[in-house]
Amino acid sequence: MNLELKRKNVFVTGGTKGIGRAIAEAFVQEGAKVAVCARTKPEHWPQEIAVVTGDVTNAYERERIFADVTAIIGPIDILINNAGGSNGESIEKTDMEEFYEAFELNYFSAVHFSKLVLPAMKSSQEGAIIHISSIFGREAGGKATYNNAKAALISFTKALADEVASEGIRVNSLAPGSILHPTGNWQRRLDENPEKIQAFIDNEIPSGRFGTPEEVANVVVFLASSKASWVKGTSLQVDGGQSKANF
Template identity: 35%
Template sequence: MRNQIKRFENKTALVTGGRSGIGRAIARRLHEEGATVITAQRGEDKEFDWISADFSDPSTPERIVEEVISRTGRLDVLVNNAGMMMEAGIEEMSLEDWQRNLTVNLTAPFLLIRAALPYLRKTKGNIVNTGSTEGLAANPKHAAYCVSKAGLHGLTRSVAVDHGHEGIRCNAVAPGWIDTDLNLDLIESSPDTEAFRRDIGRIHPVGRTGSPEEVAALVAFLAADEAGFITGQVYTVDGGRMTKLSLP
């Protein structure tokens, strides 16, 4: 049974954006498997120990890592999950909004990794970044989001190459359509929810959308010692959507 697996006993995991959606599922999965979990985000986390965080502030990442060490004395797993997305065409997006997207989605993970490396070096720990299928392809009016996630995929490979010899691994997951509260609200707000669900299911070879828990299962595997020979990879979690060609 899953709740008997304790791959993260005596380990500390920091999950950014861990209060909801995919981040919440990741935090719960790591906790179920024995980890001491700390989440970091704007809002209060009523389930786990948490740190208030504004990732648009470049001073935030180092403060968070130091707080984790102060509370637990170690860091074994860093999950860079916090992110944002703004819909705007290139001509409509201000430079300020463009920079904010890059700061939250790409610069903050870079700064978190940089601050965490001395502690991950001690524990032979590892990093899992939450990228996106939009780091591999694009939806309309998502330029800043696509660029930031593609950059995060590149950062994943670079960290793996530069720090593999120190026993530090770095991988990423690239979720597609996942049934987070945000996406479920989008479905429910559509004029015909049944048609929306049917149509969104049809673009996936598995015939349905994904769950946060399915992403969390992969994150837990990548963060575990059994994945010790896996690093620098970006794993697509999309029910085959990116593989399926559109109809002629």
């Protein structure tokens, strides 16, 4: 299928490892022009993907990152808000500062970058914004700081989608389940206690295995393309059946 993404300018936050890297590489394979941001640039990085370093939890840094990215690849046609992470413990034991940090990383960074891309997208009357959320933004599970921020992100997706749909801009979110990659928490847990993690897979994931970053990336690329032109404001599960939700 020709997804018509050649020469599209794509910006992926948190794009140097795991799901973010797989997304960036998938767009490159489709012929898009791709830039990513991350705290640091990895060694042996593919030269066809531009990297801008910075801290997306800081509003001033986000503005600087965005200016650098657009200077390199031009106005953004497709924004993938992938930067995210989990912190804290139980609610009682988690400091308020950790809640603020979780929202800056998982939620406010996505809101801010979305606002920054809107003027150019409105000018061209087209664009796609995709937020990488989580099944735990849709239902209970995981740490409250992360869940709360991802739930807010799903709500923001629908609100922004309805505002800009008439201007040719599509906004959606993806809710991955448990994804295994070398730098992720699941790999660390698997290394620490293989039997426990296998029991988790057997009990919680109907497909009988973890998902891969590439399986998420394939859905992202389709959702960003014109082939998904009538998909707006949705939260799409990509989880191998892991979610308990039936809608």
